[in-house]
Amino acid sequence: MTAPVNFDVCPSCRIQAPHRDGRTVCPRCGGALVQTAPRAPRRPLLKWTAHRPREAMPAPRGPRRPPPGPTPSYAYNPGWGLVDVPASATTVVDPVPATTSALTRSMTLTCLVLGATAVVHGARYAIAVANRTHPISTWLDWLSSIAVIVFGIMSLIAVIVTIISFGRWVREIRARHFAAAGYVDPRRPWIVTAFVVTPLVNVVGAPWMLHEAAHLASDERGARLRQRLAVAWALVNGVALFTFGYRIAAWATDSLQVEADALALVTLSFAVSAVFARWAIVRIERLAGTASDDDATPTRRLVAA
Incomplete structure (x- = not known):
């Protein structure tokens, strides 16, 4: 030392x-x-820290992030695109007008009533045909006769309600079209109603009232719908008018064959009217702007990958 x-x-x-x-x-x-004199050497200040073994240490909190994978890329320019409807072509769907809902409900009910009436008249015709060779029971004859009368009255009431609803709907459609163009309907409400609800007159009056309102906006699809409805409406009225005339003529004769033919025509007329009521519901909704346009083709736009 x-x-x-x-x-x-x-x-x-x-x-x-x-x-x-x-x-x-x-x-x-x-x-x-x-x-x-020399100074005594200082002892270094040491601090001992005890650590757990690695196998005894708790696992780190939270899931570990997986290693990032390769960046996705395209080997060629993709040919797909996103559906892009320009803002100017986007149409705002208005809520369903109350008159349109009332008209479609009454037309649906009328379709059911007319269909049931056609079935009842068809059954009455079958009984009349069977009665030519075999006698039928009195109660069956009375039951079929009462059913024909009851369902005939129900059909008449349903048709009247539907025509009144149709008149209100035409008035609202005219008011909407003229208001959209910045005008007021020049015709008085009672004149429009008279043209639409009067039998036989409405064959020409109803399409005319709709054409006047739709003439303000160029709508080719609406024009085709109105033309189809007008032609179908004219055919239905023609069948009904011919059946009514034949029925009146049958009452003035004593021929059972003419009576049976008139009954068959009445059955056909009710069936045609029921089919027309069901067919016209979708067309009415499209004219009112509440049904989706299936012919609309979306435009596409390519995007950079």
Whole structure:
């Protein structure tokens, strides 16, 4: 073990050197030297920290993110696009008008009543045909006769209600079209109603009233729908008028064959009217703007990949 070494320190020059006996002044500046004893070495400040083994450490919280995969890319320019309807071509669907809902409901009910009436008249015709060769029961004859009368009255009421609803609907359609163009309907409501609800007159009056309102806006699809409805309506009225005339003529004769033919025509007329009521419901909704247009073709736009 080595002995500790003393140092001679000069306070003026701030230099030190190992102690030498007999040296009392600084060889540089001549100042008095001061002898110092060596300091005891300091122990380093150590802090021991205990850690768990790796296998005893808890798992880190939260799921680990999977390593990022390869960036998706296209080997060629894709040919698909997104459906893009321009803002100017987008149509705002108005809520279903109350008159349109009332008209479609009454037409649906009328279709059912007319169909049931056609079935009853068909059964009455079958009984009349069977009665030519075999006698039928009195109760069956009375039951079929009463059923024909009851369902005939129900059909008449249903048709009247539907025609009144149709008149209200035409008035609202005219008001909407004229208001959209910035005008007021020039015809009085009672005139429009008279043209639409009067029998036989409405064969020409109803399409005319609709054409006047639709003439303000160029709508080719609506024009085709109106033409089809007008032709079908004229055919239905023609069948009904011919049947009514034949029925009146049958009452004036005593021929059973003419009576049977008139009954068959009445059955056919009710069946045609029921089919027309069912067919016209969708066309009425399209004219009112409440049914979707199946012919609309969406435009497409290519996007950069």
